[in-house]
Amino acid sequence: xxxxxxxxxxxxxxxxxxxxxxxxxxxxxxxxxxxxxxxxxxxxxxxxxxxxxxxxxxxxxxxxxxxxxxxxxxxxxxxxxxxxxxxxxxxxxxxxxxxxxxxxxxxxxxxxxxxxxxxxxxxxxxxxxxxxxxxxxxxxxxxxxxxxxxxxxxxxxxxxxxxxxxxxxxxxxxxxxxxxxxx
Numbered sequence: 001x002x003x004x005x006x007x008x009x010x011x012x013x014x015x016x017x018x019x020x021x022x023x024x025x026x027x028x029x030x031x032x033x034x035x036x037x038x039x040x041x042x043x044x045x046x047x048x049x050x051x052x053x054x055x056x057x058x059x060x061x062x063x064x065x066x067x068x069x070x071x072x073x074x075x076x077x078x079x080x081x082x083x084x085x086x087x088x089x090x091x092x093x094x095x096x097x098x099x100x101x102x103x104x105x106x107x108x109x110x111x112x113x114x115x116x117x118x119x120x121x122x123x124x125x126x127x128x129x130x131x132x133x134x135x136x137x138x139x140x141x142x143x144x145x146x147x148x149x150x151x152x153x154x155x156x157x158x159x160x161x162x163x164x165x166x167x168x169x170x171x172x173x174x175x176x177x178x179x180x181x182x183x
Contacts (some may be wrong), residue, residue: 001023005069006020013110019056024069026076031140036153037089038134041100041110043070045118046084047077050141059093063102070117077118084146085120086180087111088137111183125180138175149175 002017002025005008007122010024017028019042020035032054034042044054053073059064094100104113111124125146129135134153140144 003072005072009071015067017054019054020149021058022061022069023085024055025053026071027054027141030142031138032137033070034088034137034139036134037129037137038092038096038153039093039131040138041087041089041091043073043114043118043141044086044088044142045073045077045082045120046086046146048081048083050054050083051080051146052139052141052146053077054139057099057161059100060098061089063099063105066099066105067117070114073118082095082120083144084122084125085115085118086125086139086146086148087114088129088139088148088178090129090131091126092128093131108183123182126183127180137178148180150178151175 001015002013002019002023004013005022005024017025017027017031017053018033018035019025021040032044034056039059042054042056044052046052055069055073063134091110094106099105115124136151136153138149
């Protein structure tokens, strides 16, 4: 199941695992797909049963909004341990005036904040996407680890935040393997 979060409300939005801005959900068939990440941050946890929970945070959300989604992630994970925590996307964008202006979510404190909030110990896997780029991400769970892929999305105009490639088009072409950094 996936949920859309806005103004303290979670609204059900289906069972696929395509998580757009301010969507949260659990993987379906071992994959999560994060479309059109241009100024956003994704947070993915691999659980002890090899299922994944993920969230796609936009930059205008408040720190309270992010905390509410993380609390929901914890409720849905229940007693399942967090084996791996991945934070992927634009991780340094405090000028947007949203949640990354909160001291707890500023670079590099956001790693500790998410790690503590999600009950994760150990290294965090991440990818720092350059500002001014747009990507689609796909993560799969296999043999107890996450495997990440990325696809560049051409922008219509620099800074427009609108892609010229549809999701269907991007699915039909090859994805590049994405190597995450351990922090």
